[in-house]
Amino acid sequence: MVIKTAALVANDNNNNNNDMVVTPWEVKGKVDYDKLIKEFGTQPLTSELLNRVGAHTGKLHLQLERKIFFSHRDLDTVLDLYDKGTKFVLYTGRGPSGPVHIGHLVPWMFTLHLQQKFKTRLYFQITDDEKYLVNDERDLGETSKWSYENALDLIALGFKPEDTFIIYNTKDIDLLYDISLKVAKRITYSTARSSFGFQDSTNIGWVYWPALQAAPCFIHKKLTGENVPALIPAAIDQDPYWRVTRDVAQKLGYCKPAQIHCRFLPGLGTNGKMSASMPETSIFTIDQPDDVKKKIWGAFTGGKPTAAEQRKTGANPAICSIFQYYHYLFEEDLSKLKEREHKCITGEMLCGECKKDIAEKLNKFLEAHRERREKAKDTIEQYHIKR
Amino acid sequence: MVIKTAALVANDNNNNNNDMVVTPWEVKGKVDYDKLIKEFGTQPLTSELLNRVGAHTGKLHLQLERKIFFSHRDLDTVLDLYDKGTKFVLYTGRGPSGPVHIGHLVPWMFTLHLQQKFKTRLYFQITDDEKYLVNDERDLGETSKWSYENALDLIALGFKPEDTFIIYNTKDIDLLYDISLKVAKRITYSTARSSFGFQDSTNIGWVYWPALQAAPCFIHKKLTGENVPALIPAAIDQDPYWRVTRDVAQKLGYCKPAQIHCRFLPGLGTNGKMSASMPETSIFTIDQPDDVKKKIWGAFTGGKPTAAEQRKTGANPAICSIFQYYHYLFEEDLSKLKEREHKCITGEMLCGECKKDIAEKLNKFLEAHRERREKAKDTIEQYHIKR
Numbered sequence: 148m149v150i151k152t153a154a155l156v157a158n159d160n161n162n163n164n165n166d167m168v169v170t171p172w173e174v175k176g177k178v179d180y181d182k183l184i185k186e187f188g189t190q191p192l193t194s195e196l197l198n199r200v201g202a203h204t205g206k207l208h209l210q211l212e213r214k215i216f217f218s219h220r221d222l223d224t225v226l227d228l229y230d231k232g233t234k235f236v237l238y239t240g241r242g243p244s245g246p247v248h249i250g251h252l253v254p255w256m257f258t259l260h261l262q263q264k265f266k267t268r269l270y271f272q273i274t275d276d277e278k279y280l281v282n283d284e285r286d287l288g289e290t291s292k293w294s295y296e297n298a299l300d301l302i303a304l305g306f307k308p309e310d311t312f313i314i315y316n317t318k319d320i321d322l323l324y325d326i327s328l329k330v331a332k333r334i335t336y337s338t339a340r341s342s343f344g345f346q347d348s349t350n351i352g353w354v355y356w357p358a359l360q361a362a363p364c365f366i367h368k369k370l371t372g373e374n375v376p377a378l379i380p381a382a383i384d385q386d387p388y389w390r391v392t393r394d395v396a397q398k399l400g401y402c403k404p405a406q407i408h409c410r411f412l413p414g415l416g417t418n419g420k421m422s423a424s425m426p427e428t429s430i431f432t433i434d435q436p437d438d439v440k441k442k443i444w445g446a447f448t449g450g451k452p453t454a455a456e457q458r459k460t461g462a463n464p465a466i467c468s469i470f471q472y473y474h475y476l477f478e479e480d481l482s483k484l485k486e487r488e489h490k491c492i493t494g495e496m497l498c499g500e501c502k503k504d505i506a507e508k509l510n511k512f513l514e515a516h517r518e519r520r521e522k523a524k525d526t527i528e529q530y531h532i533k534r
Numbered sequence: 535m536v537i538k539t540a541a542l543v544a545n546d547n548n549n550n551n552n553d554m555v556v557t558p559w560e561v562k563g564k565v566d567y568d569k570l571i572k573e574f575g576t577q578p579l580t581s582e583l584l585n586r587v588g589a590h591t592g593k594l595h596l597q598l599e600r601k602i603f604f605s606h607r608d609l610d611t612v613l614d615l616y617d618k619g620t621k622f623v624l625y626t627g628r629g630p631s632g633p634v635h636i637g638h639l640v641p642w643m644f645t646l647h648l649q650q651k652f653k654t655r656l657y658f659q660i661t662d663d664e665k666y667l668v669n670d671e672r673d674l675g676e677t678s679k680w681s682y683e684n685a686l687d688l689i690a691l692g693f694k695p696e697d698t699f700i701i702y703n704t705k706d707i708d709l710l711y712d713i714s715l716k717v718a719k720r721i722t723y724s725t726a727r728s729s730f731g732f733q734d735s736t737n738i739g740w741v742y743w744p745a746l747q748a749a750p751c752f753i754h755k756k757l758t759g760e761n762v763p764a765l766i767p768a769a770i771d772q773d774p775y776w777r778v779t780r781d782v783a784q785k786l787g788y789c790k791p792a793q794i795h796c797r798f799l800p801g802l803g804t805n806g807k808m809s810a811s812m813p814e815t816s817i818f819t820i821d822q823p824d825d826v827k828k829k830i831w832g833a834f835t836g837g838k839p840t841a842a843e844q845r846k847t848g849a850n851p852a853i854c855s856i857f858q859y860y861h862y863l864f865e866e867d868l869s870k871l872k873e874r875e876h877k878c879i880t881g882e883m884l885c886g887e888c889k890k891d892i893a894e895k896l897n898k899f900l901e902a903h904r905e906r907r908e909k910a911k912d913t914i915e916q917y918h919i920k921r
Contacts, residue, residue, distance in 0.1 A: 276711075280719050287712055317712055324663075324707040325674055331739030332667055336723070339738050351726050352718030355742030 169384050170344065172281060174411055180217055180383075187386050189218040189408060199226050204264040209479055210257045210409065218383060220393070221405035225378050229265065236367045237262055238377040238404070240272035240314075240360075243293035244285070247300040248429040249509075250412035253475055257409070258380045259304055262311075269311045270363045270377070271301060276316045277360070280352040291317065298527055300432050303519035308529035314363055315531075322532060323362040326369065331358035333395040342387045360385075361392040364404040370532070376402035383408035412475050415446035415468045432517065436510045443469065443506045449491070450498040461494040469498070469505055477508045556771050557731065559668060561798055567604055567770075574773050576605040576795060586613050591651040596866055597644045597796065605770060607780070608792035612765050616652065623754045624649055625764040625791070627659035627701075627747075630680035631672070634687040635816040636896075637799035640862055644796070645767045646691055649698075656698045657750045657764070658688060663703045664747070667739040678704065685914055687819050690906035695916035701750055702918075709919060710749040713756065718745035720782040729774045747772075748779040751791040757919070763789035770795035799862050802833035802855045819904065823897045830856065830893045836878070837885040848881040856885070856892055864895045 167176035169183060184191055192211070196219070201207045203226075210216050225235045239258050241251065262269050275290035294315050301313070316323065334357065339345055345354055364377045379389060389406050396403045414428035428446075430439055449463030449470070464470040470491065478484040490496035554563035556570060571578055579598070583606070588594045590613075597603050612622045626645050628638065649656050662677035681702050688700070703710065721744065726732055732741055751764045766776060776793050783790045801815035815833075817826055836850030836857070851857040857878065865871040877883035 276715055279715060287715065317715070320711040321708045324711070325704055328663055328666060328674065328704070328739055331742070332737050334738050335734060336732065336736050336738055336741055337734035340734075345723065347722060347724035347727075349723050350719050351721050351723055351742050351745060352715055354723055355718070355738050358738060 171384055171387060174382075174384050178411060180410060183383055184218050187218075187383065187390075189220050189383070189386065189406070190222075192217055192219055192222070192407070196223060196226075199223075203229075204260070208257060208260045210253065210260075210475075212481070213474060214410075215253065215475060216257060216380065216407050216409045218408040219406060220389065221376070221403060222378070222407055224403075225376055225405045228376065233375055234265070234267050234373075235376045235378045235405070236267055237269040238272070238363050238379050239269070239381050240274060240363070241297050241301070242274045242278045243290050243297045244278040244282070245293060246431040246433050247297050248431045249472070249476065250414075250429065252300070252304065252432070253412050254380050254382060254409045255301060255304055256476075259306060261378070261380065262306070267310070268367070269306065270314060270366060271298075271306075271311065272314045272316065272360070272363045273298060274316050274360065276320075276352070277356050280350060280356060287317065291315075294318075295527070298530070299520045299523045300516075302523035302527060302530060303432075303516050305519075306530075308526060311530055312532050313530040314366070316359060319532060321534075322366060322369070323359055326362040326365050327355075327358040329399050330361045330365075330392065330395055331355060333398060334358065334391055338391060338394075342391050357388055357391055360388045361395075364389075364392055364396070365399070365401045368401060374400070374402060377404040379404055379406045380409065381406065382411055384411075413468050413471050415442055430509060430513075432513060432520065434513065436514075439509050439513065440506045443502050443509070446502065448498045448501075454497055457497055458494045461492045462498065464488050464491045467491070467498075469501055472505050472509070477505060477512070558771050558774060561769075561771050565798065567797060570770055571605050574605075574770065574777075576607050576770070576773065576793070577609075579604055579606055579609070579794070583610060583613075586610070590616075591647070595644060595647045597640065597647075597862075599868070600861060601797075602640065602862060603644060603767065603794050603796045605795040606793060607776065608763070608790060609765070609794055611790075612763055612792045615763065620762055621652070621654050622763045622765045622792070623654055624656040625659070625750050625766050626656070626768050627661060627750070628684050628688070629661045629665045630677050630684045631665040631669070632680060633818040633820050634684050635818045636859070636863065637801075637816065639687070639691065639819070640799050641767050641769060641796045642688060642691055643863075646693055648765070648767065649693070654697070655754070656693065657701060657753060658685075658693075658698065659701045659703065659747070659750045660685060661703050661747065663707075663739070664743050667737060667743060674704065678702075681705075682914070685917070686907045686910045687903075689910035689914060689917060690819075690903050692906075693917075695913060698917050699919050700914075700917040701753070703746060706919060708921075709753060709756070710746055713749040713752050714742075714745040716786050717748045717752075717779065717782055718742060720785060721745065721778055725778060725781075729778050744775055744778055747775045748782075751776075751779055751783070752786070752788045755788060761787070761789060764791040766791055766793045767796065768793065769798055771798075800855050800858050802829055817896060817900075819900060819907065821900065823901075826896050826900065827893045830889050830896070833889070835885045835888075841884055844884055845881045848879045849885065851875050851878045854878070854885075856888055859892050859896070864892060864899070 167178055168174065169178065197207060197211055200211065229235060237258055239254065258269060273294045275287065275294045278290045279285055279287050298313050314322065336354065339354055339357060343357065367377070368374045386406065386408065389404055393403045414425060416425065416428040427442060430442060447468050449465065449467035451457035451460060451462060473484055473487060478487065487496065491501065554565055555561060556565065584594060584598055587598065616622060624645055626641065645656060660681045662674065662681045665677045666672055666674050685700050701709065723741065726741055726744060730744065754764070755761045773793065773795065776791055780790045801812060803812065803815040814829060817829060834855050836852065836854035838844035838847060838849060860871055860874060865874065874883065878888065
């Protein structure tokens, strides 16, 4: 199997559908995370490092325990500094191209956990400019609308305005532009092309854009004078941005940003990450109960063609998109998760029951989320950086 | 003689010093303006067109009469619209890399004339970001300082705040960014490379930057709702920017910007435009009387080795940098200019006298300019676009 990173995809017109593709704009194929660690040159999250995190957080977060976050760069350095009294800031973000789905919420929930346990600030970048630039059909009005809608989903998770600063790129460009210029001046076109796979037909906005994704890594110093590292919890497809940012950070007098990388929550289809471009395979926070039931009902599982056969030979949770929902989010109790897995493998529990359970859990979660999301409309302005 | 435009220079490592080079970042060699019109595909300013301008301005401005402005794109279209009641806006600017010299003031004075005669608005862009991006050594603090200093020189010429809007790129990026994104999305890297001669080693900030120089062409619609063309009086080296801007304007629902192109005021050396990078060949507005005298005294003229020889055979004003000062700016009376030319050619007036005259005129002009420049410090904020 070939791992296709940005530069490879760009130069390959014979893309085999079975290949794994992981770029900031496309994730497809079956993702082999161990290979990604090697290919991207990141570090696995070792037990030793997890223990160091646990020393600060108490019980390890589900997403660390289950290796949903599985890789990092410089998390050890960030912890060293923290132990000596230098805090870090958190930085993550969202490309507002449509509604938020459960797969987006997973790393944000983990980010909230880190924020609460380490008592630190979060910068959250909403990249309406990027989503405008990379899609021929999209206009800026559309991406601005989704910026607002997506911010509500973030706030609904429980982030507090004292420590959470949402950056809307086009609205807040006055805060980002000078930093992005400093970054851009130190990235040649040739470096950008090899990191992101740019081609002659790429528009010049897209070419510049990595400098804007880099800017929030360094904004804390501008706002507060404190030169502390940013720790970025995000899916590993964003890694090329941090590679180029890390290369220029110290030349500009900033700390290198550190990363902690997560897996993609699989879609309800057979492969790849949950994707807003295949709405039938994703559960969106705005999906109504009946939509959720319908999508779950149509989801790919590891079940057998007939109930009789499944009762006899059992099913395969390892390939089941429904089981992943329990694993990633909806069964916090590991012994109960194991029990469900066992019942699946032995044929004791059929897919129908498992789907009914998850649809109920999902709808309960989404109902409460939407209530908090409505309330977020009253407070959203408090998360906007004051001038 | 070869004309080297941006793309040619970029791809040519054997640059012959005698070649004419005209790019937005470099002008050198003896400039052949007729060839530039052909090479750039612009239109000459015909007598018919000048008459149309004169119908609005009364007596033709010195810089039109003497063909200092010599070429255009769509000036006829702009006049057609004006005659039917649709105004245009003026747009020009300055790269703040150092102090302003007389060569910079020449097109600004003409711009003021157009503004007064056509009663129209001027947008003046100060491109501190560009000057930062294109020079390895320069920092943003330096270009911001020159932004302020250079704006004072503009205001000192007599522009009124009601109709003059100075745009400082890094300070006013909130007004420019969305427009620049729309432009950038429609310019491929390949187009930018061939228009500006970008190379693999070019930084990605520079690659994006043409979209920012384009933005003020369209800002009037954003600020007022009126969709009118911009007319850009500027030296012809800036033409590549307007070519790419014109290509995307209508796709974005804007009028194509029109241009009127001027020559470069020659430096006091033998060739090329007056350049801040060769301070001994330029008269800066901050130069003190003795500096002016010294620079003028050392200037290249068309004179002969000895006074005796010159009295006998005369001198050559066509190659004289001092005579150019009279021609461009300091002798408005054409008959007096002809008289001075005649006295030079016949040997009746020697270089010393001519130099003494121009030094006096320059110092008188600069003294008054600096007085107005001081006063501009009190009003400079009025020229900044209100939010």
